[in-house]
Amino acid sequence: MRTSFAIVFAGSGGAGAITAGSSFLQAAAREGYYGLMTKLSGAQVRGGEAAALVEIGVSPTEAQPDVFDVLIALDWDNVGKFAPEIPLNANSLVLADPAAGAPAPAIVATGARIVEIPLSKIAASVEGGRVNMVALGAGAALAGLPMGSVDAALAGMLASKGEKAVAASLAAARAGATETAVLGAAPLAPARKGARWFCSGNEAVGLGALRGGVRFVAAYPITPATEITEWLAPRMAAVGGRAMLAEDEIAAINMALGASYGGLPSMTVTSGPGLALKVETIGLAAMAELPLVIVNVMRVGPSTGIPTKSDQGDLDLVLHGTHGDAPRIVLAPLSIADCAPTTERAVHLAEALQTPVFVLSDQSFGQTETVIDPPARRPAPLKRKAESSATGADFHRYVATPDNVSPMPAPGAPGQQWVADGLSHDDYGHPSNAAKFHVAGLDKRRAKLRDFDYGETWGEIHGEGEVAVVAFGSTVGPVKEAARRLGESGMKVKVVALRLLAPAPTQAIAAALKDAQRVIVVEQNHSGQLYRHLLAEKALPAHAESLARPGPLPFRPGEIATYLA
Amino acid sequence: MSIHETAAPACHQPLTLKDFKSGVEPIWCPGCGDFGVLQSLQRALAAHGRPPHEVALVSGIGCSSRLPAYTSAYGFHGVHGRALPVAAGLKLARPDLEVIVVGGDGDGYSIGGNHFLHACRRNVNLTYIVMDNRVYGMTKGQPSPTTEADWDSDIAPGGSGVQPFSPLAIALAAGANFVARGFALDVKPLADILVAAIRHPGFSFVEVLSPCITFRPEEMEWKKAVQRGALSVNTDRAAAMAMALSVNELASGIIFQGDRPAYSETLPAPTGLAAIEKEFELNAA
Numbered sequence: 001m002r003t004s005f006a007i008v009f010a011g012s013g014g015a016g017a018i019t020a021g022s023s024f025l026q027a028a029a030r031e032g033y034y035g036l037m038t039k040l041s042g043a044q045v046r047g048g049e050a051a052a053l054v055e056i057g058v059s060p061t062e063a064q065p066d067v068f069d070v071l072i073a074l075d076w077d078n079v080g081k082f083a084p085e086i087p088l089n090a091n092s093l094v095l096a097d098p099a100a101g102a103p104a105p106a107i108v109a110t111g112a113r114i115v116e117i118p119l120s121k122i123a124a125s126v127e128g129g130r131v132n133m134v135a136l137g138a139g140a141a142l143a144g145l146p147m148g149s150v151d152a153a154l155a156g157m158l159a160s161k162g163e164k165a166v167a168a169s170l171a172a173a174r175a176g177a178t179e180t181a182v183l184g185a186a187p188l189a190p191a192r193k194g195a196r197w198f199c200s201g202n203e204a205v206g207l208g209a210l211r212g213g214v215r216f217v218a219a220y221p222i223t224p225a226t227e228i229t230e231w232l233a234p235r236m237a238a239v240g241g242r243a244m245l246a247e248d249e250i251a252a253i254n255m256a257l258g259a260s261y262g263g264l265p266s267m268t269v270t271s272g273p274g275l276a277l278k279v280e281t282i283g284l285a286a287m288a289e290l291p292l293v294i295v296n297v298m299r300v301g302p303s304t305g306i307p308t309k310s311d312q313g314d315l316d317l318v319l320h321g322t323h324g325d326a327p328r329i330v331l332a333p334l335s336i337a338d339c340a341p342t343t344e345r346a347v348h349l350a351e352a353l354q355t356p357v358f359v360l361s362d363q364s365f366g367q368t369e370t371v372i373d374p375p376a377r378r379p380a381p382l383k384r385k386a387e388s389s390a391t392g393a394d395f396h397r398y399v400a401t402p403d404n405v406s407p408m409p410a411p412g413a414p415g416q417q418w419v420a421d422g423l424s425h426d427d428y429g430h431p432s433n434a435a436k437f438h439v440a441g442l443d444k445r446r447a448k449l450r451d452f453d454y455g456e457t458w459g460e461i462h463g464e465g466e467v468a469v470v471a472f473g474s475t476v477g478p479v480k481e482a483a484r485r486l487g488e489s490g491m492k493v494k495v496v497a498l499r500l501l502a503p504a505p506t507q508a509i510a511a512a513l514k515d516a517q518r519v520i521v522v523e524q525n526h527s528g529q530l531y532r533h534l535l536a537e538k539a540l541p542a543h544a545e546s547l548a549r550p551g552p553l554p555f556r557p558g559e560i561a562t563y564l565a
Numbered sequence: 566m567s568i569h570e571t572a573a574p575a576c577h578q579p580l581t582l583k584d585f586k587s588g589v590e591p592i593w594c595p596g597c598g599d600f601g602v603l604q605s606l607q608r609a610l611a612a613h614g615r616p617p618h619e620v621a622l623v624s625g626i627g628c629s630s631r632l633p634a635y636t637s638a639y640g641f642h643g644v645h646g647r648a649l650p651v652a653a654g655l656k657l658a659r660p661d662l663e664v665i666v667v668g669g670d671g672d673g674y675s676i677g678g679n680h681f682l683h684a685c686r687r688n689v690n691l692t693y694i695v696m697d698n699r700v701y702g703m704t705k706g707q708p709s710p711t712t713e714a715d716w717d718s719d720i721a722p723g724g725s726g727v728q729p730f731s732p733l734a735i736a737l738a739a740g741a742n743f744v745a746r747g748f749a750l751d752v753k754p755l756a757d758i759l760v761a762a763i764r765h766p767g768f769s770f771v772e773v774l775s776p777c778i779t780f781r782p783e784e785m786e787w788k789k790a791v792q793r794g795a796l797s798v799n800t801d802r803a804a805a806m807a808m809a810l811s812v813n814e815l816a817s818g819i820i821f822q823g824d825r826p827a828y829s830e831t832l833p834a835p836t837g838l839a840a841i842e843k844e845f846e847l848n849a850a
Contacts, residue, residue, distance in 0.1 A: 029847050197845040207845070210838055215567050216658050218650075240567030240835035242657055247683035251650035254643065258623065258654030261641055262662070264568070266654070280644050371847065393637070394588060411639035411655075411662050414618045419633050419640030422626075430589055431634065431642075 001189040004057030005143045006065035008086050009135055010040075011074025013047030016132030019157075020072075021052020022369065023136050026153035027145050028056040029198065029371040032191030036061050036336070036370040038554075040082050041308070049078040053086065056143070058191045060372060062335050062477030066558035068092055069186070070142055071107065072135040073100065074119065080104030084553060088112040093183070095119075095138060097131070115183065122175045128168030129175070137176030144187025147177055197337075197374050201365030202227040204339035204375075205295055206235065208359075209267050211340065211378065212347025214293065215241030216266040218255035220248055223307040224363040225271045225297035249274040253281045253294070260290050261420055263386065263410030265347050267293040271363075272301045272314050275321065282356050283322035286445060288420040289398070289408070291350040291357075291384060294318075295343070298362040298473075300551045309552030310364035312473055313525040318358045319502050319533060325442055327449045329353070330502040332360040332473040334460060337372040339365060342499060345379040345457055352382035353448055354405060360501065362524075364474040364554060379457075384408065391415030398427040398441070404448035449503050458498070458505035461512050465492030467564060468516035470509070470540075472498045472530060474554075475522050481557035486564060493564060501530075504537040519544040522560060526550040568658060568832055580611040585620075589634045598749030598775030598784075599629050602696050605752045606665070607636060609759035613663070620663045623652040625677060627669040628703050629696035629775065646677030649684040652691050660690075660830040663763065670697040674710040674732060685739035688767040689828040694759070695732065695770070696749065698777035698784065706780035732772045733809040737802055737821060742767030744805065744821040748791045749775035751817070758819060767827040774815065787815060796820040 009020040018039055025037045035056035042048030055065050067087050072095045073079050083106035088094070092112035096103050097119040108114065117138065123129040133154075140150045150173050158166045199207075206228050209217065217236060219229040233243040241264070246252035253268045260266040270278065275296045285292045298314045300306035318330050329349050333342040343359050350357040388407035390396055397418040399406045406427075409416040423431040424438040432438070462480055465487075471479045476497040483493035496512045498505070513519055519541055521531040528548035534540045547563050549555070585607040593599050610620060620638035624630035626645035633640030639662075643651050648666045656664040673681055673695045684693065699716075701707040706718055708725045711732065715724035736744045743765040747755035755773065762769035774791065776784035796818030799805035805821035 026847065196847040198847045199845050203845070207841070210841065216654065218654060235841050237833050238836045238841060239838055240832065242568060242832065244654070244657065246650065247679055250647060251653075251680055251683070254647040254650035255654030255657075257643070258641065258651035258656075259658035260654075261651070262621075262655045262658035264658040266658070281647065284644050374846070411621045411659060412619060414616070417618055417637055417639045419642055421634070421640075421642040422644055423642065431631075 002186060003059070003189050004055060004061065004065070005188055006055040006068040007070040007072070007139050007143065008051055008053050008068050009072050009074065009132065009139065010049070010051035010079045010082060011132070012049050012077035013044070015074040016130060017050045017074055018052045020132040020136040020139070021054045023150070023153050023157055024139050025054050025056065025369065025371060026157060026198065027140060027149040028143070029196050030149040030152055031145060032193035033057060033188065034060045034371050036368050038064060038364070038368050040085055042078065042081065049081060051079070051082050051086065056188070058189050063481040063557050064554050066556045070095070070139060071112070072139055073097070073103065074131050074135055075100040076102065076104050080106040083107060093142070117179060119176070122179055123172055126168060126171045126175055128164065129172035130169065133169045133172035134176035137173030138180040140173070141177040141180040142183065142185055144185040147174060195374055196371050198369065198371055200227065200367060200369050201333070201336040201339045201361055202297065202367065203231050204336060205343045205359060205361060206231040208340035208343025209293065209347060210235060210239055212344035213265040213351070214267045214347055215239065216256060216259035216264045217269060218244040218246045218252040219269040220246050220252045220274060222271045222274045224299055224366050225269050225295065227366065228269045228295060228297070249277040250281065253278040257281060257285055257290055257292055260292050265291065265351055267295065269295045271297050271299050272317070273304065275314065275317055279321040282328065283324060283326045284422040285356040286322070286326035286328060287422050289354040289445065290420060291354050293346050293350050293357050293359065295359045295361060297366040298360065306552045308363065310362045310474060310554065311525060311551035312362060312475065312523050313529065313550065314360070315501070315525065315529040315533065318360055327446050328355060328502060329357040329449060330360055331358065331457070331499055332501055333365060334476050334497045334499055336365050336368060336370045337375055340375050341377060341379055348379060348382035351384040352405070353452060354384070354408060355449060360473060362474050386410055388416060394428055396427065397429040398425070398444070400427065404444045404451070454500055454505065458500040458508040460497045460499070462495040462497065463487065463493060465494040466515065466517040467492065468494040468496055468513050468519050469564065470496045470498065470519065470521045470534065471523065472501060475524050478555040478557045478560055479522050482560035482564060485557060485561050491565060501533070504534065504539055506537055506539045509534070509539040513541065520547055520564065521545070522547045524549060524551055524555055567835065568660070580614060580616065582607045582611050585610050585617055585636045585638065587635055587637050591635050592631055593628060594779045596778045597628070598698060598777070599632065599696050601749035601752050602629070602694065602755070602773050602775055603632055603635055605755035605759055606694065608752065608756035609763065612756065612760050613763050615663050620665065621655055623648045623655065623664060623666045625668045625672040627672045629667060629669040630672055632667045646672050647680065648672065649677060649680040649693065653684065653687065653689045656689050656691055657830065664691050665763065666691055666693045668695060670695060670699060670709045670711045671701045674730070678710070681735070682739045685736050685741040685768055685770065687828050688740060688742055688825055690766055690830065692759070692762045692769045692771065694773060696773050696775035697732065698775050698781060700777050700780045702777045702780055731809060733820060734806060736770040737806045737809055740825065741770045742823040742825045742827070743769035745819040746772045746774065746796060746817045748787065748817050749773055750788055751791070751793065754793070761819060765822060767823070767825055790815050792816040794818050798822055800824070
């Protein structure tokens, strides 16, 4: 029996492809399957073609499939545009409504088996029936999902539309399932049923921020990061915090930094172009030693690039962006499920080490909806060192300490007034051009990050083998899947997934790569930014290879497996 | 810590100018108008009555933006042009603090111009003091948005050819709730304006004519030329605007006191994180 199933619902705007995909995924979740759904849309602001790419499986799903098993076209208006993102082959099945005209040539060219099914006619036979619900039923039948779970998913999703709408959708889905039954199901192996979470990476980042204690977020709208702020806006109030819509990206980071100076764990959220605008203030946060979390949800760059597609090309910017030497912490979640604990950890580190901390997510994490196990592990909390027994006319803000972190009272504390300053300063925070203070400050800020024990934050090792693959962010999922497949065919591959990108965990990486005969750094950008970073940090052996390939198309496990084998 | 847990403002207590002095020596040129503004602000804060640890001064970059280090209050000397968003974040995170923003004309009107517009519009309960000397002093004499079009400089020989704008009219148009102009060397009257500005709810904007005698020695004439009291208090924004556009650019006084409600500092009662986590659950066991 198959252990995963991949299906696409596609159609023109308003046809309901995304609703069908989401319902399919939720129905599968009720049967215990994991899964993820990627949404594609045209460049139009509203309307236009849309596609829901859904993969479900018996174990957690962290990569897009090499090939989709089924494509159901609600119509053919512009669906051909998505062809490069919907790989099909001769084993794939395409369901096409004869009333919707001829299938897109790019789809026909894949050699997939095309079967006509009168979706619109079936929909018309049900009062209030819609084509997308017929397609949902058809898809569920092909995957072998019981209609009871489809019913339950629809009842939950459409509850606000009223009983009549739910009943019509159920009837249409059942009609679609009946019509498709003749094609025969390729049922999935049964899955272990249990509690699941349904979320996107952007939502999980928001949750991690709240869990970590962020009580102030400021942002400017930017694709594909906006959902984080939109998700947080009402929920921030629910935990006694505040979300601010800033007039621009620079205002957003400065608002967050002002709130942080006031004593609240604070965050700003953006994507590449916005981050490019924020970099001056990142240097200020480093220089004045102010906690700040910066979430960057990467999209294809440079410049405006492709706002709705994923890429890992902002690594150079988060590692080095700003003038001067400004050490910072960079964390990248290892999966959508990991977005919450990684963001939570980022908040703790920013607070404890009084420094800017990046959460480096990307569009394919942020905007993909996924079914995951409820995240069980949470990082141990760390707090800001705000208390000081010292008082007097001149507060010793940057006093030397064993861990190089000095007490930073929040305004309101009597007798401990200090000025946060971007000017080079002495250990009281007073501006100074003196070389000794400047160098001492640089040393202090580097040492507090370098000497901290990050523990398990550095990353994860999956599997053992003489071939080792190093990856970060959304590339980890396809790399793990490639390694699993190679393992089945006898090739042992170790996956070294990096969460801590700066300061580079060189010792942990060296230990992980100690026995590797072959090391490959896989990343989704054009110039091998992670590869160059790790080489510069002397974290890679000289023979290490780089597999760097830019977006917008996602890495598929097969592509990586082919390279490795 | 959440916004709800912040302390309530302390009671007013007798304070003097000295309570707001720090030991840090200003870098300003002898005769700089900013000394007068510093003294007026210290006077105003003493009169306002909140102790230094409940006050935060926020600034950007430039000669006048050095001011926070010269008082005994909490301070934030950030990057060029971004003082207003820092202050908005601080004030909304800590409504209990008295947050005052200081800076120059280049910082506030040029590189920070967008934030000026939106700070007026957002109407957070802040006081914004711009020390306007109509020149970039720290970079040795370039024309700013308030410099006369024909003022000769190395970077714009014969003048920039660009007309200065009216900060008062812009503040009024953008929605500031309190608008005034003072003169740096009129320490006592300026302190009175600053107290009124600090106590007025919402966003209060005070433009201060602050001579740069190093790069604009002709501004020493302001002492005679300032038209003291030529601005009078309007509560009608349109009337204030008409006055701002018609009076002499060296007229001082309070021109507008509005009644726009300040950006909300109160928040709904928190309900907690547990309910939020529940939203993610499918197939709850």
